Amino acid sequence: MNKTRTIIISLSILLSLLIAALAVGYVYLTHETAGSFFDSGGARIRYTDEGTGVPVILVHGFAVNADLNWRRPGILQSLAKEYRVIAMDLRGHGLSDKPHEEDKYGFEMALDVIRLMDHLKIKKAHLVGYSFGGFIALKLAATHPERFFTVSPCAAGWEKPEESQFFAALGKMAQDLRAGRSVGPVISSFGDNRKKPGMIHEIWVRLLTGYLNDSQALAALLGNLRDFGLSEEEVRGIEVPMLGIVGSRDPLLLGAQNLVGFAPNYKLVIVDGTDHIKTPMHDDMIKTLQEFLRSHSG
Numbered sequence: 372m373n374k375t376r377t378i379i380i381s382l383s384i385l386l387s388l389l390i391a392a393l394a395v396g397y398v399y400l401t402h403e404t405a406g407s408f409f410d411s412g413g414a415r416i417r418y419t420d421e422g423t424g425v426p427v428i429l430v431h432g433f434a435v436n437a438d439l440n441w442r443r444p445g446i447l448q449s450l451a452k453e454y455r456v457i458a459m460d461l462r463g464h465g466l467s468d469k470p471h472e473e474d475k476y477g478f479e480m481a482l483d484v485i486r487l488m489d490h491l492k493i494k495k496a497h498l499v500g501y502s503f504g505g506f507i508a509l510k511l512a513a514t515h516p517e518r519f520f521t522v523s524p525c526a527a528g529w530e531k532p533e534e535s536q537f538f539a540a541l542g543k544m545a546q547d548l549r550a551g552r553s554v555g556p557v558i559s560s561f562g563d564n565r566k567k568p569g570m571i572h573e574i575w576v577r578l579l580t581g582y583l584n585d586s587q588a589l590a591a592l593l594g595n596l597r598d599f600g601l602s603e604e605e606v607r608g609i610e611v612p613m614l615g616i617v618g619s620r621d622p623l624l625l626g627a628q629n630l631v632g633f634a635p636n637y638k639l640v641i642v643d644g645t646d647h648i649k650t651p652m653h654d655d656m657i658k659t660l661q662e663f664l665r666s667h668s669g
Contacts, residue, residue: 403438403466411486412479417466418459418487422451425520425668426493428484429458432502432526434579434589436465440501444651449661454497454668459487461504469588476591477598481510488518497664499523501651502623506599509613513601516611521667523660525616526647528626529606529633541593548590553581556622556647566622572648606633613637614663616656618645638663 406419419437427450431440437458441447450456460467461480470476484507488496498519500508505527512522544554556568556576568576580589613634617627619641630637642655650656 403436403460404442406460406466408466409487409490411462411483411490414462414468414470414475414479414483416459416462416468416483416487418457419447420455420457420491421447422454422456424454425664426488426491426496427454427456427664428488428496428498429456430484430498430500430504430507431458431461431464432504433592434464434576434584436460438465440504440651444656446651446657446660449657450664453661454664457487457491457493457496459483461507463585463588463592469585471585471587471591473591473594477595478510480592481507481514481599484511485515485518494518495520497521497523497667499660500525500527502526502647505615509609510599510601512609512611512613513605516609519611521612521614521664522609523614523616523663524627524630525614525656525660526618526621526623526627526650528615528617528623529601529629530626531629532600532602541596545590545593548580548586548593551586553577553586566620566624568622569620569646569648572646575648603633606630607635609634610636612667614660615639616642616650616659618642618647618650618653620644620646621650622647 404419406417408415408417429437429441429447431437437460441458447456447458462483463469463476495518498508498511505524508522509524509527509529512519540557544557547554555573580586613636615627615630615637617624627639631639640659642650642653645653
């Protein structure tokens with residue numbers, strides 16, 4: 372009897388610990404610092420504005436939010452010691468509006484950055500994007516170069532239209548999301564020679580897309596992602612100084628390397644041993660970014 376009671380008590384404790392761990396994890400992934408909102412082409416966009424000095428705009432990746440991408444790893448806090456740092460939740464993410472129509476995404480997401488700058492009366496800023504945010508940053512470097520001192524498309528790059536399976540894989544992902552199924556990293560479906568996502572990366576994306584986001588909003592976003600494609604001529608025409616930071620084990624390394632030799636003012640830094648998830652938490656990420664911004668803030 373005592374043995375049975377001990378087992379029941381032990382199992383109850385383990386279950387309580389598991390529930391507590393899940394609760395802490397949920398708060399970690401979803402809680403966001405209080406911010407402000409503005410109207411951007413009919414969408415309510417949430418942002419934070421911290422620090423003083425030259426403005427730096429931070430744009431997060433797919434299926435996360437500004438705090439998870441920038442505040443949790445400490446990047447936002449480090450930059451705010453020297454700069455005015457504005458971090459936004461992209462439409463379809465975080466506390467921003469999440470429309471379900473495809474035409475509410477695409478290039479509208481890049482224009483949200485410009486509208487936020489206009490709302491805050493910022494004529495020119497540094498722009499830093501990670502993953503999907505890096506693709507947005509790269510597009511803005513081509514379309515609105517006059518608004519930025521520098522552009523840093525990190526863990527992102529240029530997917531050559533004639534070679535890449537990037538856009539071809541998006542339709543299947545959108546279909547799965549509309550059907551209520553979680554999806555893994557888009558790179559998982561590629562058949563080329565780039566590195567494959569690790570198990571943690573795969574689980575992370577499936578958790579975010581299947582349980583912690585509005586799947587219909589994400590599907591609509593993916594359905595209009597072709598807006599972020601760039602031709603070789605557009606890439607060669609980017610004159611704003613650019614910095615790419617990417618892990619040596621990141622599946623998007625190939626896209627970052629594609630920019631070398633095409634974008635005339637592009638510098639690529641590869642963080643040895645890190646992947647798509649770990650790079651923002653590595654000291655080299657913030658140190659490299661800080662050095663680049665300082666060298667173009669005089």
